Amino acid sequence: MALHNILIVDDEYYICEGLHKKLVQLNHPCIGEILTCLSGEEAISVCKTYKPHIIFTDIKMSGINGIELIHALRETLHPVQFIVLSGYDDFEYVRGAFQNGAIDYLLKPVLNDDLTRVVAAALSTLDANYRDLGKQRGTLFQFSADVLRKIVSLPISAPVPASLITNMEQIGIGPNCCIALVASLTPWNSDEATTYSNQIYDNFHHVLCNTIAESKLCILCDAKDYESLLAFLSSSVSSSATLACSVTAAYPVMQVAELYQTAEELLALRLLYGYGKIFTTMEQGHSAELSPRLKHLVTQFLENPSLISGNAQRTTFYREIEKLSLPDLRNFFQYFNEILNLTILNSNTGRKNSPKVSLFDFATYRELEEYFYNRLNEYAKTAIHTRQTLDSMTLIRNYIDLHYMENLTLTDLADRFFISYSYLSKSFRKTFHMSFQEYLRMLRMEQALTLLKDPGLSIQQIAAQVGYENAFNFSRSFKAQYGVSPSHFRNT
Secondary structure (H helix, E strand, O other), X not given: OOXXXXXXXOOOHHHHHHHHHHHHHHOOOOEEEEEEEOOHHHHHHHOOOOOOOEEEEEOOOOOOOHHHHHHHHOOOOOOOEEEEEEOOOXXXXXXXXXXXXXXXXXXXXXXXXXHHHHHHHHHHHHHHHHHHHHHHOHHHHHHHHHHHHHHHHOOOOOXXXXXXXXXXXXXOOOOEEEEEEEEEOOOOOHHHHHHHHHHHHHHOOOEEEEEEEOOEEEEEEEHHHHHHHHHHHHHHHHOOOOEEEEEOOOEEHHHHHHHHHHHHHHHOOHHHHOOOOEEOOOOOOOOXXXXXXXXXXXXXXXXXXXXXXOHHHHHHXXXXXXXXXXXXXXXXXXXXXXXXXXXXXXXXXXXXXXXXOOHHHOOOHHHHHHHHHHHHHHHHHHHHHHOOOOOHHHHHHHHHHHXXXXXXXXXXXXXXXXXXXXXXXXXXXXXXXOOHHHHHHHHHHHHHHHHOOOOOOOHHHHHHHOOOOOHHHHHHHHHXXXXXXXXXXXXX
């Protein structure tokens, strides 16, 4: 639901304050920020940065009067609805106001019923105008959808295609840009998204705006508009209990993929702090290690699935999660899913892992809690069905099988699975009749044999794909395993 800002202009303080109070008491869901000005000159100055959609103005004011004010603002603030405030003897002034673009008038003192009527009419007209304008802007909307879709799907490490840079330049975005994401607690419907996007296009020229998910709207704008965009979004979001927003700092367009990732990370702060807020900086407090308490609770759940149904244990689990900063929450979310996926894989039930889910997919902290519970409950049902308990060594082996190409160490594994280094070293050798390093090398070499059959891959590329920093160390390990160098093996 789009929010419309209101400006009240009258040289009598009590008229301004009284009308402001009446508008607030309407409690209309489409009314955004309400400001007051005591002169036409002040109103013109305020409107250089503030963008009202409805303006109540007195007809007779010292200095710039109401008609002159309408004439001065009607072009720069289009579309805007002007409503004049007048006395009984102001007929000629009121007629002049209508000739200059006013849509209605209210007699002083303003009655509640009259105010309700003109506000409802003005809001209805604004929404209709935005919907019609949205149809006219169909080409721009489709262009923005295409460009933003490319940005969202662009890997952080990948170079930005020249065609994408050209697309941004066509709108006047560059050499620096910023990204904002606006999340709604409920999915945007077509009219709401169109109306909000049109408000963005009405106020900014070098911008692309469109929905990228059913509850998220993305805004890409030139760096020169950063301050104005931040002010605009602050106005619309801070007065809403159902919107939250993130705005990144300005960076070169070549870093647009990183900017989008940053915008998502900032927006995820709504999980911790709720809606009605705008997030521009990431919170501090990131720790290097996962919470031992949380890891211990997860281990308890996996070793004794019956605990999952217990309210006390789950409540403790959720309270520990609530203590996490967002970066730590992201690390735990990744750890939690890795452990659950490996455990279900270990159950040999034929079940597939759950579809990949990102922390950014959740709209509220409550949804995140439900996700944790549903995944644990899924595991509990699997464990009860198969009558199996967690085999920690098999679980660790499965993890190595999936991550052998990374920089794995025994210390990292011991920390991840909440067991001591010495116990892991002894138990691994006892279970698999070889050391961790021997098993890791065996895995890497088996994969290397397959990759060496591809003539399009160099030895250096193969080394990197199986977890070696350089070809020399890879070749030495390969020869120790098979008695010949990788090059010799490939040529025979």
